[in-house]
Amino acid sequence: MKVVIVGGGIGGMSLALSLCAAGLADIDVYESAPAVRELGVGINVLPHAVRELAELGLQDELSRIGVPTADYTYYSRHGQQIWREPLGIAAGYRWPQLSIHRGELLGVLHRAVLKRLGPGRIHTNHQLSRFGNRDDGGIWAEFIGRDAAGVAARAEADLLVGCDGIHSTVRNALYPKGDPLRWNGVLMWRGVSQAAPFLSGRSMVNIGSSKRRTVVYPISLVPDQRNGSLINWVATCQVSTSGMPPQDWTNLAERERVVETFADFTFDFLDVVQLIRDADVIYQYPMVDKDPLPSWNFGRTTLLGDAAHPMHPVGGNGASQAILDARVLARELASRQTIESALSAYDSQRRPATAAIAQSNRKAGPHRCQDLVEERAPDGFNDILDVMTRQELEGIADDYKLTTGSEIDRLNNRESLSVPSSVESRPEPDASSAP
Template sequence: MGNTAVVVGGGIGGLAAAIGLHRMGWDVTILERSPVLEDAGAGISLAANGLRALDELGVGGAVRDASRGQYTGGTRTPRGGWLARMDGSALERAVGTPIMGIPRSTLHRLLREHLPAGSLEVDTEVTAVEQVGPGTVRVDCGTKALEADLVVAADGIGSAVRSRVLPGHPGPVYSGSTVLRAITEHAVDVRADFELTWGRGAEFGHIAFLDGRAEWHAVLGLPAGTRFADPLSELRRRFRTWHDPVLALLDATRPEAVLHHDVNELRTPLPAYTVGRIALLGDAAHAMTPNLGQGACQALEDAVTLAAALGAESTVEAALVRYDAERRPRSQAVAGAARQAGRMGQQLSHPLAVALRNTAMRLTPSRAATRMILRHHAWVPPSLN
């Protein structure tokens, strides 16, 4: 088996894949088209499955040290009533860890610090990927070309590699929701580690960080491409009657810190995650809505599973068959569950439907809710040792 790989994309999935491959003895080059390393962005929640993947990559301890456990909070109504309370301690007893909140930029930095020196090339756009022989893939980027035994396409939801190797796939579609988010400029007394609030066709939530700051997000059911001249003023107007600390979070945010993105997804599942010696990973393979907080966790699962398969099988081809068989059913099932969660959450707008949903949530025992969470969190990674 050869041992040279090119990873296209320097996001969470791409960096994790590179670390995993390196741990298995591969020489890895990561090509990132952005000229600036991704130290921007908002926050992220990491569930037990993502943290276990990070443990196998040797990054878990550093990530935990930089994260805040989510023990308190839950889901509320705009007036502040509770639909469901979080029991982070019960979750920790069940899977060994609470969900952890961390700034995305911090996670990126910690992953980059575990890369082999000189392996990450920024400001490098891939223009073509082609299998030129039974065991060789050529990657064209700018004025040069690289040849590798394996290419990992981790270039996001708009993956150019995916569109080349699976030209018949329709690609990403708009989910019906748009999201605004930011990290506060200073510490805010949010009281709960994590909260979601569901209104009619709208959601507001926050993740508290170790340093007292918090990430907030606002999800709105609006036509794709909707943008606001003054996003913070618009959100203050829309959420002016919602419970604390919604307005406090908005008031603690600099206008230029607000990010606004439409939520897109790969609604049509891919027929395969591999084509020849090219493997699709993360959002390039299974971009999903954020309603279960599993997007990054699934990418981390992909990375560890791919590295382990390459270490266990005698050929790249056999390893990629194994990777596809292990990752495609699970990740596509999680994507479907996330889509359904969105339909039952923020996307509901009819008053009767919202009332029925709220009643059902209030009547659901906490143990039953924990069991539902464990379906996605209780994943055990293959060993990279």
């Protein structure tokens, strides 16, 4: 089976590795950028995705560069603690939660693809321009160089997977109308700063509410010469719902505007204002997603990752769900009789699952506890249990784990998505093992 992967981001690279591990090695990755560049700031890979990367043989390398985040604390905008829970291994998962630089994660995946498939299989500076079905049931695709006029390459294959991110060309061709980006009026500012470790040194904190929030966590443990570690931060602010700013991951923000917006975010456990001042650059991006689709499959074409289910970056599921998509698609392709039945199984497992997460994220997902506190006790509280019951707090955290398929026992004990070497004798996978 010959597979064309459009997009060499986290989803596309994870798919290439997953297909290769499942015994399908006739794969080409087409990436529009001139090179696979290690861009972005911090990202979280949740235990359900670390499990998949571990089964692809990447856990040791990822553990060398990522931070195994140990605890998560929600605070109100006054810096009062609302909820605290352990994460990853500390919570009882068999796999850590890794906080990592997005570019470094992509670098690990990219190097593994180069090693396992060979450098000739990654085609940079190849931007998908058109694709279609062949009479014999396969697909064709044409690519242009970013600066060159005319077609740079034409590929023919049995399957095309659009892993081309939130502005997906594949998705736009499949759904040319009625599929706009939806902006919730929130601006996200992101940066990485060098600072002294805070709380446990492996803590993630979330301060504020949906009106104004910062999420902060370290992405390196090794102190540098200035005796700090790399601390990733995201600051979000509800501004408006009209005039959506550009959706470009490299768009820069005005530092003073961010400082002014968060001027009162200085707490005894963390000085957010200083972090904002210390970042080399601050990126600005609107918080956007899209409505769920009625299908990801059109003949021998399907979607994966942000192209399939762009979601608000709440709870760290953007990259993690793309990795899960890749593993499920590879398993289905390797174990079903036909490509069509594999795509159908992939769509029926992953589309509803990711739609539920995207919907939950629109309502702030696990961050909902902060909105309830802001609503019920805007001026602060003496005891959080005067404002919310323990059951309410636990319920919010547990609901999100259920929605994202990351309940501890279920994840620890579910069947692997890896394909056994003799797939011919394998029964059709049981839907109950779906993540």
